Amino acid sequence: MGSEYAIEADQLRRTYRGRTGWLRPRRTEVDAVRGVSFTVRRGELFGLLGPNGAGKTTTIKMLNTLLIPTSGTAVVCGQDVVRQTREVRRRIGYVFGGDRGLYERLSALDNLRYFAELYGVAPRDQKRRIAELLDLVGLAGRERERVEGYSRGMRQRLHIARGLLHAPEVLFLDEPSIGVDPVAARELRRTVADLAAGGTTVLLTTHYMAEADELCDRIAVIADGRIQALGTPAELRHRADGRRVVEVEAYGVPDTAVSALRGLPGVRETAVEERGALQLLTVQSDAHVDVQSDILRELAGIRLGRVSSREPTLEDAYVAIVSSS
Amino acid sequence: MLLLGTITHIKQISRSPLEVAIAMVVPIVQATLAVYLFRSGGEQHRLIEAAVGAGLMGVWSSVLFGSGGAIQNQRWQGTLEMIMLAPRRPVLVILPITLATGLTGAYSLLATLAWGRLLYGIRLDFVHPAAFVVAAVVCIVALGMFGLLLAATFVLMRNANALTNALEYPIWLVSGMLVPITVLPAWTGPIAAVLPTTWGARALREATTGGPVWPSAGICLAISIVCLILGSFALTYVERRARATATLALA
Numbered sequence: 001m002g003s004e005y006a007i008e009a010d011q012l013r014r015t016y017r018g019r020t021g022w023l024r025p026r027r028t029e030v031d032a033v034r035g036v037s038f039t040v041r042r043g044e045l046f047g048l049l050g051p052n053g054a055g056k057t058t059t060i061k062m063l064n065t066l067l068i069p070t071s072g073t074a075v076v077c078g079q080d081v082v083r084q085t086r087e088v089r090r091r092i093g094y095v096f097g098g099d100r101g102l103y104e105r106l107s108a109l110d111n112l113r114y115f116a117e118l119y120g121v122a123p124r125d126q127k128r129r130i131a132e133l134l135d136l137v138g139l140a141g142r143e144r145e146r147v148e149g150y151s152r153g154m155r156q157r158l159h160i161a162r163g164l165l166h167a168p169e170v171l172f173l174d175e176p177s178i179g180v181d182p183v184a185a186r187e188l189r190r191t192v193a194d195l196a197a198g199g200t201t202v203l204l205t206t207h208y209m210a211e212a213d214e215l216c217d218r219i220a221v222i223a224d225g226r227i228q229a230l231g232t233p234a235e236l237r238h239r240a241d242g243r244r245v246v247e248v249e250a251y252g253v254p255d256t257a258v259s260a261l262r263g264l265p266g267v268r269e270t271a272v273e274e275r276g277a278l279q280l281l282t283v284q285s286d287a288h289v290d291v292q293s294d295i296l297r298e299l300a301g302i303r304l305g306r307v308s309s310r311e312p313t314l315e316d317a318y319v320a321i322v323s324s325s
Numbered sequence: 326m327l328l329l330g331t332i333t334h335i336k337q338i339s340r341s342p343l344e345v346a347i348a349m350v351v352p353i354v355q356a357t358l359a360v361y362l363f364r365s366g367g368e369q370h371r372l373i374e375a376a377v378g379a380g381l382m383g384v385w386s387s388v389l390f391g392s393g394g395a396i397q398n399q400r401w402q403g404t405l406e407m408i409m410l411a412p413r414r415p416v417l418v419i420l421p422i423t424l425a426t427g428l429t430g431a432y433s434l435l436a437t438l439a440w441g442r443l444l445y446g447i448r449l450d451f452v453h454p455a456a457f458v459v460a461a462v463v464c465i466v467a468l469g470m471f472g473l474l475l476a477a478t479f480v481l482m483r484n485a486n487a488l489t490n491a492l493e494y495p496i497w498l499v500s501g502m503l504v505p506i507t508v509l510p511a512w513t514g515p516i517a518a519v520l521p522t523t524w525g526a527r528a529l530r531e532a533t534t535g536g537p538v539w540p541s542a543g544i545c546l547a548i549s550i551v552c553l554i555l556g557s558f559a560l561t562y563v564e565r566r567a568r569a570t571a572t573l574a575l576a
Contacts, residue, residue, distance in 0.1 A: 016571055066406055068568045089412040100403025105340035106333065114333040117326050118411040118418065162407070 003078055006170050006201035007040035007063060012072035014058050032058040034225035035072065040203060042169075045196040047216035048205040051322060055225040056205040057174055063203070064094050064172045077169050090120065093168035097178035099155045104148040108139055108158050111147060112165065119166040133161040137191065153184030160191060170201045177211060189215055209315040221321045229321045233314055240284070240312035240320050243268060246292050248281040249305030257298060264294045269323050278305065284316055326413070330421025331428065338391065338429050348429075351386070352436035353444070355379035359437075359503065360445045373449060376441035377533050378502040381526050383433025384468055385502070386493060391426025392472025393479045393489045395419060396563075415564045416473065416557035423472030427465040434461065456539075457532035463542045464525035467549035471521050474552040477559035502526045521548040 014033040019025050033055040040046040048056050061067040063074050065085045073080065079087040103111050109130070116126045134140040137157035147155065156176060163171060173192065177185040185208075193215055196202050206212055212219050213233045220230040229236055253272065261270050261281070266289025273280040281299075285291040292309055312320075338344055359375035368375075396419070399405040408418050441447040451457045479488065498504060499513050500522035506513065517523040524545035531538045566572075 064410065066410065066568060067571055068565075086412045089410055094407070094410055098403075101407050103333070103337050103402070103404065105337050110333060110336065114329060115407070115411075117329045118408060118413060120412055 003075075004041055005039045005075075006042045006044070006077055007038075007046075007203060008075040009039070009059070009063065010037050010073050012036045012059065012062055012074055013070045014055075014062060014067060015070045031225055033062070033069075036222065036225070036227055037072075038220050038227060038230060040201060042201055043196065043199050044217050045192070045202045045204065045215055047212040047219040048203065048222055049207065049209070049212050049219050049318060050205075050222035051207060054222045056222055058225075059222065060094075060172050060174050060203065060205055064092055065089055066094075090166070091169045093163035093166070093171045095159045095163035095171065095173050095176055097156065097175035097180075099152050099179075102147045102155060102158060102162075105146060107144050107146055108134070108150075108161075109143040111158065112143075112161060115162050116165045121166050129165060129167075130161075133164055136164075137161045138187070153180050153187075156180050156184065156188065160188070164195075168200070170203065171195060173202060173204045175205055175207070177206065177208060185211070209313075209318055213314045221318060223322045228324070236317050236321070237312070237314050238317075240317040242287050243284050243312050243316065243320070244287045244291075244309060245312050245316050246283045246285065246295055246307070246309050248283070248295060248299065248307050250279050250281055250299060251277055251303040251305070253279050253281065253299065253302055257302065260298045261295060264291055264298070265289065266291050269320055271319055282316070282319070284312065284320060326417060327421055327424070330418075331424045334422045334425035335428055338425055344429070348432060348436070351383060352380070352433055353440050355383055355433075356437045356440040356444065360441065360447070362503065371534075372441070372445070372447045373451075374530055374533055375503065376438050376447050377434075377529050378526065379441075380434035380437035381464070381502050381522075381529060382497050383437055384427065384430035384465060385496060385500075385522055387430030387433060388423070388426050388468040388472040389475065389489055389493055389496070391429070392423040392469070393475045393492075395422045395426070395472070395476040396479070409564060409567075414557070415560040416553075419476055419560055420469070420473050420553075423476055424466065424469035426472055427469035430468070431461070431465045434465075451533050452535040453532045453538060457529065460525070460528040460532045460538055460542050463546055464529060467521045467525055467545045470549040470553040470556070473556035474559065477556045477563050496520065496522055499523070500526050501530075519548065521545045521552065524548065 012033055013035055016030045016032055018028045020028055036055070036059055048059060050056050058067065062069045063076060063081060065081050065088050068082055075081070076088045077091040081088050112130045112133070113126065116130060121129055134143050137160050139154060139157055139161065142154070147158065150158065160176070177188050180188060189211060192202060192204065204215065216233060218230065218232055219236055221228045221236065229239060258270060258272055261267060261283055266285045267283055268286065269284040271282045283291065283295055296307070356376060356379055359379035360372060363371055363375040396405065399408060409415065411418055438449060442449055499506070499509065499517050500520050501517065502522070506517050506523065524541045528538050528541035528545055531541060
């Protein structure tokens with residue numbers, strides 16, 4: 001055992017090589033992860049936060065032995081992920097988001113029995129363990145139904161039960177709440193928090209800020225295959241210190257107007273979120289510069305809704321970090 | 326592990342609406358094919374042999390498509406990563422799947438015989454009924470092991486699906502499932518000799534019409550064990566290669 005760390009990643013890199021075209025095949029290379037280093041203490045709930053394509057899933061798959069790193073090393077529970085693959089696998093669980101990855105035509109019970117056997121749960125413990133986990137994820141009473149009839153939230157809970165069958169020391173959760181309704185997502189967060197409280201080390205990837213903020217002891221923000229910032233949620237929030245945020249609800253804002261906002265004195269970042277017909281403009285600026293009147297002047301002639309000014313949140317800090325990468 | 330895994334995969338395969346539809350239709354087609362083939366050849370007395378051969382064709386088709394596509398099917402279902410993450414040797418993870426395809430193929434053998442009896446009045450008079458049952462079990466288990474080698478090698482080929490289709494009929498022929506291999510060109514002999522399907526078909530034929538069943542069944546099993554060992558090494562290589570080239574997941 002020895003090390004206080006459950007996960008140690010050192011300069012992990014992963015390049016995907018492919019080939020396109022039939023007549024004139026061309027080799028392609030994509031650097032998905034470009035030298036990622038971090039450590040996770042035993043029992044810690046660590047978040048890997050980043051936009052789509054940032055390298056979160058590739059990093060998690062190198063740590064859980066599904067991918068061999070192009071270079072760099074990773075040690076999980078004191079075992080090297082490339083050389084001691086089976087030892088690592090005995091100690092980890094992996095849960096990913098989405099509704100694939102289960103045997104649809106079998107019941108939840110059949111799925112759990114099969115994976116319990118596969119993951120080496122002793123036969124005498126299987127029945128008790130499966131019953132415990134069905135209770136934990138709220139599927140007790142529904143375990144004999146076929147998975148194909150399950151909702152997305154139920155499948156996700158079954159995924160979690162499957163990942164916990166062999167009581168792993170480290171649990172990798174790759175965007176577990178993707179596509180799950182808000183109530184189910186809250187239940188899921190509670191389950192994850194309980195696991196961490198019980199001593200399981202959790203590495204969670206997500207792009208939901210609230211989830212990371214609520215759950216994680218520390219967060220690494222990853223973008224463009226590199227870690228851009230690492231710290232507690234409070235420390236990351238400080239990245240946006242000295243800033244102010246103006247939010248404007250608008251309808252039909254042209255790109256030229258958004259570009260013009262970026263050029264205003266004191267403006268640091270702008271973001272546009274489409275919400276149906278409505279667009280939510282978020283403008284981060286230096287706290288000592290009042291940009292609200294300048295923004296409204298630039299948006300003159302455009303139909304506006306609510307306009308507000310507030311302190312930055314972790315999400316604003318995240319946007320600032322990712323935008324500067 | 327092997328038993329529970331095999332039962333699990335039999336359940337998963339046998340509940341597929343496509344598989345059920347195929348299982349309903351194919352044995353009738355095969356029984357009809359065999360009967361008319363032998364009737365037109367004026368070999369009315371060998372109809373039982375024809376039905377057994379046709380049934381074995383069904384087992385082979387099940388193994389070829391099921392085992393050949395085993396890894397690809399798991400990949401499409403998104404379960405490949407989850408089963409390969411298990412702290413087990415890859416052979417212990419994949420063998421239950423290929424055994425399951427052999428066992429579901431056994432249904433085809435039974436159904437072809439049943440349809441032959443019902444539709445065409447073929448009398449199911451086996452010279453060695455007990456040996457037939459043993460030979461059938463050996464044949465199915467052997468094909469499951471052969472399927473493991475197919476599963477491991479097909480995953481390395483970019484166009485494995487095309488190869489699967491191309492292999493179905495030649496193996497029927499070369500193995501002598503319907504036509505005696507003595508009527509085939511001499512160059513097919515060495516190929517037939519190393520295929521477990523040839524010896525499995527021979528064992529079943531000998532149990533049906535009389536002959537030394539056990540040597541053929543033994544050779545069938547021995548070749549299959551070689552396939553199992555080769556397949557086991559191939560799978561370990563395939564798993565490592567898939568982790569290096571990122572091909573375990575669909576995306």
